[in-house]
Structures are given as structure tokens and as C-alpha cells.
Ligand code: NAP
């Protein structure tokens with residue numbers, strides 16, 4: 272089996288990375304950053320998002336695993352104290368894979384420029400540098416509303432515990448093949464009206480945002496933010512691709528939610 276490791280880059284994560292790499296090589300696994308079967312992220316959820324981004328074009332052949340070197344994360348279920356145990360699992364046990372849905376974002380432009388198609392593990396947010404965004408929002412090809420406000424956040428089920436949660440969105444179990452649309456400070460008064468509550472769209476239902484005033488936007492995909500001009504439309508739906516997580520032991524999603532948001536902080540070291 273071929274593996275690669277993505278570290279957060281701090282001293283602690285780098286130390287654990289070096290240790291784990293050596294252990295796995297000692298167990299006859301091959302370090303290969305080009306086409307790994309297994310990608311191990313060492314750091315936080317942010318590191319995991321970076322690992323996902325690096326291998327987003329190889330999702331079919333790559334499975335991911337996260338080790339956290341800070342607090343418990345949503346994509347990182349192994350602690351740095353469990354490295355030896357984890358290495359033995361990787362070397363000796365065939366892994367079980369769990370798949371989660373992803374979000375497909377297609378940005379289309381005025382003129383000749385080719386559309387950008389991007390996959391998100393957590394979410395996309397669409398904002399502007401100045402003033403508010405004004406979109407014609409279509410769902411399944413039908414006009415739904417005219418949105419005015421700071422922006423919109425469209426998230427995956429596994430991303431629903433991130434930015435989406437801060438916007439008052441629901442937490443979705445990742446076995447649900449859906450995306451969630453949450454408003455970021457919509458303007459609601461006698462003139463402008465939006466739905467005001469988060470929407471959950473099933474597979475095959477597309478949301479299309481058509482800019483009505485400006486066409487320059489700040490579009491974030493997970494931890495990466497870019498500015499785009501001449502935007503004609505932004506389309507979002509559940510992607511046909513899925514992300515594969517390696518599981519050597521069960522860690523139910525709701526336990527993760529509880530341990531991250533409800534239970535008092537557990538000390539790992
Ligand atoms: P960051 O600013 O370090 O991330 C913010 C926090 O979100 C961190 O604590 C991060 O965990 C956590 N996080 C990431 N993915 C998560 C998930 N699926 N469920 C629950 N928490 C999650 O930046 P980052 O580490 O590069 O992460 C980028 C993400 O930050 C974006 O995808 C977005 O979801 C989130 N974000 C949130 C807000 C907000 O809540 N107001 C605003 C902007 C961005 P770690 O500390 O383990 O990395």
C-alpha cells in the first residue's frame with residue numbers, strides 16, 4: 272500500500288509526521304505523494320481540508336484519515352497518542368471505507384472564459400468586497416427569491432458543523448445526500464424579502480445564483496478564498512464524486528458532534 276502524509280506544519284505535527292512515516296515504512300508500506308492509496312492528515316480539520324484539496328483529482332483511488340494534534344476535529348478522529356496503535360491497524364488490517372457527499376460548485380463567466388468546476392468538502396461562501404450581493408436565486412430552474420445581503424453559504428453534510436453552524440444552519444448527518452443553503456445577513460424589510468431560514472436540497476436539486484448588480488465576488492471553497500470577476504452564474508448541487516474516509520473503528524457522527532460541541536473539553540495530553 273502507498274501512503275502520503277500532509278502535516279499542518281507546526282513542530283508537533285511535523286514530529287508526529289516523521290515518526291509515523293518511519294513506522295509505516297518499517298512495516299513495508301511505500302511513501303508516495305503522487306498516487307497514494309491512503310492520505311494521512313496530521314493537524315486539525317483545516318489540515319484535512321488542505322489534504323483533501325491536494326488529492327481532489329484522485330478521489331476514486333484515495334482514502335483519507337485524520338490525526339489531530341490539537342483538539343478533536345470532525346475529520347480527525349485519531350489522537351497523536353494513538354500513533355503506534357494506528358500504524359499497526361494500517362499495516363495489518365484491511366480498511367473499511369465510509370463515503371461522505373461533496374458539493375459541486377460551477378462558476379460560469381460572461382464571455383469566453385471556461386467555467387470553473389470545484390468540489391468542496393465543507394462549503395462554498397459567496398460574498399462581495401463592498402456592499403451586499405444581489406442574486407436571483409433559482410432552485411431546479413424556477414425563480415425562488417431575490418437575495419440581498421452579505422452572502423450565502425452552501426455546505427455539505429460534513430461541513431454543516433463548520434461555517435454553516437455559525438449561521439444557524441442545521442447539522443446534517445453525512446449519510447444524507449444533500450446540501451444546505453444558509454443566509455449570511457440577508458436584508459429583510461418592506462422592499463426586500465428572502466426566505467430567512469436555511470434550506471436543505473436533496474441530490475439532483477440545483478441552486479443557481481445569478482448576479483443582478485455586480486459580477487465580482489469573493490468565493491471561498493473550504494479554506495481557500497478567491498476573487499472572481501465577470502461571473503454570470505454560480506451553480507451548486509450534490510456532486511457525483513464522494514470522499515472516502517478510512518475507518519478502523521466506529522466513531523459515530525453524533526458522538527463527534529456531542530464531544531465537539533456539548534461535552535466539556537477532554538484533555539488529550
Ligand atoms: P479556521 O479559521 O482555522 O477554521 C475555523 C474553525 O472551523 C476551526 O476550529 C476548524 O477546526 C473548524 N472546522 C473546519 N472544518 C470543520 C467541520 N467540518 N466541522 C466543524 N468544524 C470545522 O480555518 P480552517 O481550519 O482553514 O477551516 C476552514 C473552515 O473554517 C471553512 O471551511 C469554514 O467552514 C470555517 N469557517 C467558519 C467561520 C465561522 O464559523 N464563522 C468563518 C469562516 C470560516 P481546526 O481548528 O481543527 O482546523
Ligand code: MN
Nearest residue numbers: 315316317318
Ligand atoms: Mn484551522
